[in-house]
Amino acid sequence: MGRIPCCEKDSVKRGQWTPEEDNKLASYIAQHGTRNWRLIPKNAGLQRCGKSCRLRWTNYLRPDLKHGEFSEAEEQTIMRLHAVLGNRWSIIAAQLPGRTDNDVKNYWNTKLKKKLSGMGIDPVTHKPFSHLMAEIATALPPPHVAHLAEAALGCFKDEMLHLLTKKRVDFQLQRSNAPPGTSTSTCLTTKSDGKEDTVEKIRLGLSRAILEPDTLPLSKPWEPMGAPAAKFIGSCSGFPSSASEFQYAHSGFGNEGDDGSPWNTSMCTGSTCTAGDQQGRLDGIIEEENGEESKGEKDLGSGSSIFNSDCVLWDLPADDLMNPIM
DNA sequence: AAACCATCCAACCGCCCAAAT
DNA sequence: AATTTGGGCGGTTGGATGGTT
Structure with a gap:
């Protein structure tokens, strides 16, 4: 009944990924795609849970991801969409090519929320x-x-x-x-x-x-x-x-x-x-x-x-x- | 130089729903 | 029909890092 378990919880590695693990995962996916996350760690020779591999790929390794600072335009898009959608990060991220929901969520929590509060605007309702x-x-x-x-x-x-x-x-x-004489x-x-x-x-x-x-x-x-x-x-x-x-x-x-x-x-x-x-x-x-x-x-x-x-x-x-x- | 503090963000957790059995 | 998992999602945590005292 039901499906077979995705992984042995006790035998999987957790925590930070090493460059070797990243290489294994990336090269396996480049060859075989991402059809079955349960099989990927096993076939790629990784001691990781399929779910962990999926997150690592979607949030970090995907070749189409941007890793730099958010631009002013991206910031404005997040603010506008958040005002309409609230914390629906995946939908907001879909409007920002190369950004993941995790990226957007982190950027919101660490930068934009404080920025709005500092401007006297409630980051939940977007009202003053x-x-x-x-x-x-x-x-x-x-x-x-x-x-x-x-x-x-x-x-x-x-x-x-x-x-x-x-x-x-x-x-x-x-x-x-400031130079002398500046007001x-x-x-x-x-x-x-x-x-x-x-x-x-x-x-x-x-x-x-x-x-x-x-x-x-x-x-x-x-x-x-x-x-x-x-x-x-x-x-x-x-x-x-x-x-x-x-x-x-x-x-x-x-x-x-x-x-x-x-x-x-x-x-x-x-x-x-x-x-x-x-x-x-x-x-x-x-x-x-x-x-x-x-x-x-x-x-x-x-x-x-x-x-x-x-x-x-x-x-x-x-x-x-x-x-x-x- | 060391302790402390704040910030960032990758990774994990837990929930939900659809799909598989 | 009932049960279980996979995948998606939002929330939270904790280690790394940099700045301040």
Whole structure:
């Protein structure tokens, strides 16, 4: 009954691959292809599980893989697709020739997630943190809004301070290398003063977001530069000004005749997209998500979608937000 | 120079679904 | 029809490396 086991779990080698193992696997696949992963390690003379061989091949040895840095264009593609698809790495990777899902996932986790957070944008929803806060605030009675603001400060203060003070130190280093006479007025605060300053700015930004929710676009977080979202971020002193320069704005979303929605942006325009079936899946998913988005807009319009009974925010139950971690 | 810390990323883990038996 | 595996996928881990204290 069933199939025979893929390998003897006890007798297989694990951990880093050696160059000899890579050579054996690559030359075997060059000759025989990748039809049966269970037989490949055995026939290639490798003490490895078939699954391990498959991963090594697909993530590292395949000759069509790129191994260098991600380009600016690739980075923009990942950001745009992630905003639509979430963590569906294989589909995102299919739009980036030579990149694997593992590559894209690693790049997202190590670089892009932090980059977005540092810009005041939630990497899960791709909305500005201030926008999220204001959405929630509109659904809460005033006393709860105050608790929410405190909770948010508790959640983000440390990370923001880390990012901002680190940047400040970098600026100071640059300043020490700058030629004499260079203006340095924007970075002359001391480190401790800077922290106090930053906390105050975050506090002001959140207050403004909560007190002036009407200035926020509730249904189009994808607005290009000059549209309400970017305008709001730019006017919000609590977050890094670089947030207003968020790349969505000049990566195809703000084209003439475009309403700024990512749905209007070709996900694969002029690309060397090779995975036809994945593209089909992508189209289907985009249509599906598009439908969801419409529903979401309706819900937002009624002001009730954010705090549904089982709603969680940043992996915290809504109740936890009432208990600041400060 | 050594200890500590942060970052990167290859590799593994566990789950799911379709296919094989 | 029931059971088991192969392959695909996303999440997580841990070793290597480089920078900082």
